[in-house]
Amino acid sequence: MRSTTETAITLPTDARNRCFALVDCNNFYASCERAFDPRLENKPIVVLSNNDGCIVARSGEAKALGIGMGQPVFKCRDIIEKHGVLVFSSNYTLYGNMSERVMNTLSQFTPEMEIYSIDEAFLNLSGCDHLGKHGDLTEYARHICATVKQWTGIPVSIGIGRTKTLAKVANRIAKKSTRANGVFNLMNSPHMDKALEWVDISDVWGIGGRSTKKLKAYGINNALQLRDIDDQLIRRQMGIVGLRLVYELREISCLSLETCTPIRKGVTSSRSFGRKIESLDELKEAVAAYVTKAAIKLRKQNLAAQILTVFLTTNPYSKNDKQYSKSVVFHLPAAMNNTVELIHYAMQGVDKIFKEGYKYKKAGVMLAELIPAEQIQTTLFDLSNTKRKNKLTEAIDVINDIMGSGTLKYAIQGGTRPWNGKSENRSPRYTTSWKELPTAKAD
DNA sequence: TCTGGGGTCCTAGGACCC
DNA sequence: TCTGGGGTCCTAGGACCC
Secondary structure (H helix, E strand, O other): OOHHHHHOOOOOOEEEEEEEEEEEEEOHHHHHHHHHHHOOOOOEEEEEOOOOOEEEEEOOOHHOOOOOOOOEHHHHHHHHHHOOOOEOOOOOHHHHHHHHHHHHHHHOOOOOEEEEEEOOOEOOOOOOOOOOOOHHHHHHHHHHHHHHHHOOOOOEEEEEEOOHHHHHHHHHHHHHHOOOOOOOEOOOOOOOOHHHOOEEHHHHHOOOHHOOOHHHHHOOOOOHHHHHHOOHHHHHHHHHHHHHHHHHOOOOOOOOOOOOOOOOEEEEEEEEEEEEOOOOOHHHHHHHHHHHHHHHHHHHHOEEEEEEEEEEEEOOOOOOOOOOEEEEEEEEEEEEEHHHHHHHHHHHHHHHHHHOOOOOEEEEEEEEEEHHHHOOOOOOOOOOOOHHHHHHHHHHHHHHHHHHOOOOOOOOOOOOOOOOHHHOOOOOOOOEEEEOOOOOOOO
């Protein structure tokens, strides 16, 4: 059993001295469509998901008609027809392109920024807040908005705060309040409590449907109440993630700017079928196609996968059908990004988890434990259990001498003894990776 | 060198984000 | 009749390991 003190949050040294701006494109996909067709200005438009099944973006006019985010199209067919809402299939190439233009523009305004999603970026404005008065930062943000609009045609809103979460809150207000008119600044704000009170808890970054329900049962309805919640209560109800979130609302920054995008942890390719599929052959065909797509993504990013997962699911909305979902994981013998090899394993996976008599609605593959493609290695020997280790490493050295160093690489595992000393000395155990002979030392 | 409680892996599910 | 796709992180129990 863990006590709450053990899981206290370690704060960065400048946790109280930061300034973030969150720049968020307004109705991004809809705005992209508009940027290329001015006739769409002031008209209600929506953009659909991959299979044209759900609504994934709406212009302001479409929102005003009551069309919800993520709504299935068939459920708002009436509104669409009645009001002549213009419907677009999604065009991710276009959106990706426009996103790049927006981000390039933003990079002019700060040396440090985090591209958070296709239509959002956090800017580091630390240090800017005391350059002048509250108003100057706001003016600066307005200048950014105007420039982005002018250079890309995309309208953006900006929220400013001491933490990322507060920048998000501010952004929400920037968008919703007509007074704010696209920019809202929560730095040194006399309106902090009012602003937080105005924001419904479900609109706070990190509070989803489940947590909203839970917290409302405790009478926590807005961001102000959430900020002032009892630490123990939020820790119990939402774990360490919830506690961190509350700190952030208290102007204590726990989430840092991630300026360089880390290597992806996985690549997924999956799709819902237009109809239910019952035959193994059809499933295999589909999965082979997904693997092909995923492998292309991998190679584009110059990565290779060490793990492959295949999954199948039935349709959770069909209450009358038997439900089934299953996945299988393969640890690949070596990192790879070759389509043919990957398909081979994926097909084994489908064979393994396919069960006759079920109607499948969705399938996919996920490639994980990604490494840079140039690190693809082939295992020739496993020396861990051989007494001839020295002979073999000598032989490898000779080959490297003749063929050039690094022709053959080898991994050395050094292990600290797990039961030497007290428990705090046991972990982490130390293992080396692909390197030249390291002298292993646990630290 | 020694051994028990602690580490790691696996699986599945939950929650959230855009 | 028709309900997205691609991500991230956290948690928890059981097996297994030494």
